[in-house]
Amino acid sequence: MIEVALSDRSLIDVTGEDAETLLQSIVTLDLDSLKAGELRASALLTPQGKILFDFLISRQENGFLIDCRADIADDLVKRLTLYKLRARVMISKREQVFAAACWDDESGASRPDSTGLRDLRFGETAVYRRYDDSLKATGDIAYWTDLRIAHAVPESGSDYALSDAFPHDILFDQSGGVGLRKGCYIGQEVVSRMHHRGTARRRLLIVESTKDLPPTETPVTTFGKPIGTLGTVSGSKGLAILRIDKVKTAMDAGEPLVADGVALNARIPDWAGFTFPESSGSGDE
Secondary structure, three states: OEEEEOOOEEEEEEEOOOHHHHHHOOEOOOHHHOOOOEEEEEEEEOOOOOEEEEEEEEEEOOEEEEEEEHHHHHHHHHHHHHHHOOOOOEEEEOOOOOOEEEEOOOOOOOOOOOOOEEEHHHOOOOEEEEOOOOOOOOOOHHHHHHHHHHHOOOOEOOOEOOOOOOHHHHOHHHHOOOOOOOOOOOOHHHHHHHHHHOOOOEEEEEEEOOOOOOOOOOEEEEOOEEEEEEEEEEOOEEEEEEEHHHHHHHHHHOOOEEEOOEEEEEEOOOOOOOOOOOOOOOOOO
16 A cells, blocks of 8 residues: 655635535535545636636535645635635634545555545545544655546646636546536536537646656647646656647647657546547648
8 A cells, every 4th residue: 555645735624504505606516426435626716717726625524624735725715714704604724734645556446544535536546535644654755646647637736727727627527526517606607608518628638758758837739839738747657738629630640749849649538538529620720
């Protein structure tokens, strides 16, 4: 079993008799689908449908636990408090936090730690999040990075900037991070329109090269024009949010995708339910 300490996380408690009603009306995840013991991705959007805050959420006694980047926790608490109004809800950030991810490095079917919260972003691979015992968390953070890349699990800061990406860009529509059948929430109209019209053009893809990839935020180009940027990178593999129509055009023409002189290939994650669109024609568009 591998257990890796995640030093950049904070925890926020949202409790009280109105906690679920409040969160259900503002976050992307349909909380009706969230079961005890599960940890799922969600977000708070701008009215224009872009991701303002991203986080993981789980049920706890009398409310919910939010796991987010440490550097956005205070602002997230302020934003949630702003929406609270007269709701009977308590919102508080925990002062001392230990977080670790653990999983089996040989069998995705095993359950390495049933006392933790199952991180559903990794599908059939049993990955758990723990918040208590730091003694076992001795794994290198590079293992966690490799696991995220292999399963196409993005994180803001590394793979996209907050207030810049739509949920569809990071595959929330595929992974269940947005409730496409739930009622209204902030930014819902834009997300719903993008989904039903099939207008999502930027998608998170897994990229790979025969050489080590350049750093995060390096532009990816084809036909000499940018089509996206590299996100998380580990050796010759990484993640990138790219214009999938331009990727298809390059594939059809036998034109390479290039990042700082390094040729790379891009593919859709195996678990995703979309395909590359029809070629957009020449790379001159």
